[in-house]
Amino acid sequence: MTIDFEKDRMQSVEQIDSAKRLSDKCLELKDLEDEIANAEESVKKLKEKAKQVSTVEIPAMMDEMQITKLKLKDGESVEIKKIYGAYIPAEQQAAAFTWLRNNGLGDIIKNDITVTFGKGEDNKAAEYAVLAKGQGYEPIQKIGVHPQTLKAMVRERLESNQDVPSDLFKPFEGNQTKITRRN
Known part of the structure; x- marks a missing residue:
């Protein structure tokens, strides 16, 4: 049995490179999921604000001004x-x-x-x-x-x-x- 240190070293380097690429993709996915969660939270807050303006603020102002349209x-x-x-x-x-x-x-x-x-x-x-x-x-x-x-x-x-x-x-x-x- 012969041991080929050069071949074993190349396989180790390739495995390390593959593991690094996989790790980078996992981090990229994690960042994307965080961005999506932040965007969804922003949309939720915008919808709440729009509802407040639509159902309370504008109707109150138009009522105060006695305007219906x-x-x-x-x-x-x-x-x-x-x-x-x-x-x-x-x-x-x-x-x-x-x-x-x-x-x-x-x-x-x-x-x-x-x-x-x-x-x-x-x-x-x-x-x-x-x-x-x-x-x-x-x-x-x-x-x-x-x-x-x-x-x-x-x-x-x-x-x-x-x-x-x-x-x-x-x-x-x-x-x-x-x-x-x-x-």
């Missing part, structure tokens, strides 16, 4: 739009659904039942569609109101001065600045 020099316009929202707290869900049904709004409640079958159980799934619980499976039932549907119901009722129980639906009403841009 403003035309800018460049032809774009600014106006304040009412925004509405609501949600149903989990602990109030049953009472909220009862209130909706008692006030003729039960049709906005969605009632989904889901049953999960394993691989190769297509026949059982077809039977279950007809027999439901007869096959020993327990369906998962989800009852709820789609957020956009709830928002529309709250908007309609508030705009027509109808009651919306705040303890059941947590409705809110606010302003938002809308800038119409020219193309």
Whole structure:
């Protein structure tokens, strides 16, 4: 057996060079991930500031000036739009659904039942569609109101001065600045 020190030394140098390049790429990735995190944080702060200006500062200034719409020099316009929202707290869900049904709004409640079958159980799934619980499976039932549907119901009722129980639906009403841009 012969030992080739020159060949072994060259392989060691190549391995060191490869390890250095790999290390450099790992550091580059780490720097890029840090830059992305910083950029995302900056965007988050900009969005928060824009929301503050849009929903509080401009509406307050226009209200103080008794202006509802403003035309800018460049032809774009600014106006304040009412925004509405609501949600149903989990602990109030049953009472909220009862209130909706008692006030003729039960049709906005969605009632989904889901049953999960394993691989190769297509026949059982077809039977279950007809027999439901007869096959020993327990369906998962989800009852709820789609957020956009709830928002529309709250908007309609508030705009027509109808009651919306705040303890059941947590409705809110606010302003938002809308800038119409020219193309």
